[in-house]
Amino acid sequence: MFSLKGKSAIITGGGSGIGKAISVLFAAQGAHVHIVELNSESGEIVAGEIRSNGGQASVHSCDVSDQQKVVALFKGIEKIDILVNNAGIAHVGKADTTSAEDFERVYNVNVKGAYNCLFAAIPIMKSLGGGAIVNLASIAAIVGLSDRFAYSMSKGAIYAMTLSVAKDYLGHNIRCNSISPARVHTPFVDGFIAKNYPGKEDEMFDKLSKSQPIGRMAKPDEVASMALYLCSDEASFLTGCDYPVDGGFIKLNT
Numbered sequence: 001m002f003s004l005k006g007k008s009a010i011i012t013g014g015g016s017g018i019g020k021a022i023s024v025l026f027a028a029q030g031a032h033v034h035i036v037e038l039n040s041e042s043g044e045i046v047a048g049e050i051r052s053n054g055g056q057a058s059v060h061s062c063d064v065s066d067q068q069k070v071v072a073l074f075k076g077i078e079k080i081d082i083l084v085n086n087a088g089i090a091h092v093g094k095a096d097t098t099s100a101e102d103f104e105r106v107y108n109v110n111v112k113g114a115y116n117c118l119f120a121a122i123p124i125m126k127s128l129g130g131g132a133i134v135n136l137a138s139i140a141a142i143v144g145l146s147d148r149f150a151y152s153m154s155k156g157a158i159y160a161m162t163l164s165v166a167k168d169y170l171g172h173n174i175r176c177n178s179i180s181p182a183r184v185h186t187p188f189v190d191g192f193i194a195k196n197y198p199g200k201e202d203e204m205f206d207k208l209s210k211s212q213p214i215g216r217m218a219k220p221d222e223v224a225s226m227a228l229y230l231c232s233d234e235a236s237f238l239t240g241c242d243y244p245v246d247g248g249f250i251k252l253n254t
């Protein structure tokens with residue numbers, strides 16, 4: 001079950017955290033993984049790990065917010081069975097403390113970046129007779145989180161784009177779903193704690209861990225398993241849905 005043998009999968013932001021776990025798992029399941037990374041050095045480290053375990057991986061240095069580059073890159077890859085829109089950046093702030101520059105920066109990567117990859121991948125999937133798309137949303141798309149104005153905006157857009165794409169390409173055998181993780185322990189989390197709560201890192205880590213009713217953050221592998229299922233042929237009846245991987249955050253936080 002859950003074999004991706006013979007499939008070609010694009011994973012944006014595959015050099016770190018959740019994207020890395022997805023890249024490693026998809027390659028172990030037989031996919032040729034294309035890591036699309038701003039930080040190609042980290043992508044190469046992940047690809048090296050995959051190849052040393054007998055898997056297939058290529059790294060493409062690319063900023064997903066640049067449409068021309070994304071289109072040219074995807075055309076060159078030719079065969080795209082799976083797209084995982086994972087690359088994303090964090091931001092802490094409220095509506096009246098988020099600068100226009102920060103708002104735009106988050107929008108350009110998290111929203112426009114995902115759109116660019118959809119724009120470039122869907123024609124190729126159509127020509128191949130179908131495909132599977134997974135977009136990384138967040139619980140921030142579904143519940144109100146403090147101090148996450150721009151980030152929530154971007155993940156709400158991911159949630160809505162998922163529905164739109166799922167509907168528009170039903171007839172093309174392209175399935176599109178999203179995953180909404182709660183806190184996952186990745187460099188993304190460590191980075192924003194260090195940046196936004198200097199001197200209070202341990203306290204914030206503990207607070208963020210306990211905000212999941214299950215009592216801890218998710219591991220990247222736990223999100224990757226959901227992505228594998230959604231991209232596998234076993235999930236052939238699933239489209240247009242969001243799947244929280246949240247340790248009970250949405251439904252059990254009373």
Ligand SMILES: NC(=O)c1ccc[n+]([C@@H]2O[C@H](COP(=O)([O-])OP(=O)(O)OC[C@H]3O[C@@H](n4cnc5c(N)ncnc54)[C@H](O)[C@@H]3O)[C@@H](O)[C@H]2O)c1
Binds near residue numbers: 085087109113136180
């Ligand atoms: N970690 C969490 O708690 C959490 C929770 C919910 C959702 N998410 C989402 O999951 C995704 C991955 O998060 P993560 O924690 O693994 O992050 P991470 O920071 O560990 O990894 C993100 C990767 O994306 C790459 N990237 C950033 N901007 C890019 C760009 N413009 N073009 C190409 N690559 C780019 C980075 O180089 C990095 O390797 C994000 O979309 C994030 O919003 C994370």
